[in-house]
Amino acid sequence: MTTSPWVKASRSGDSGNCVEMRSHAGTVEVRDTKNQGAGPALAFSPAAFAAWRDAARRGELDHFA
Numbered sequence: 001m002t003t004s005p006w007v008k009a010s011r012s013g014d015s016g017n018c019v020e021m022r023s024h025a026g027t028v029e030v031r032d033t034k035n036q037g038a039g040p041a042l043a044f045s046p047a048a049f050a051a052w053r054d055a056a057r058r059g060e061l062d063h064f065a
Contacts, residue, residue, distance in 0.1 A: 008033060 004023040012018035018033040028049040031041040044052065055061055 006031070006036075 002023065003025070006020040006022045009019050009021065012033075019030055020033050020036075021028060021030050023029075024043075026046075027043040028046060029041040029043050030049075032039055052061075
């Protein structure tokens with residue numbers, strides 16, 4: 001099992017509203033940068049993460065913002 005380092009999303013900017021992602025144990029984990037040590041991380045299968053990412057790119061999730 002390979003674990004990659006946490007990487008901050010490039011679109012997060014300097015606003016403090018940031019997320020980080022990493023590959024871990026066959027999943028893609030996502031966490032809030034404000035809660036790095038104590039906060040939870042969401043774990044997605046690679047296919048579920050790709051579906052979410054593609055929907056976001058197409059603007060299908062914009063109504064949540």
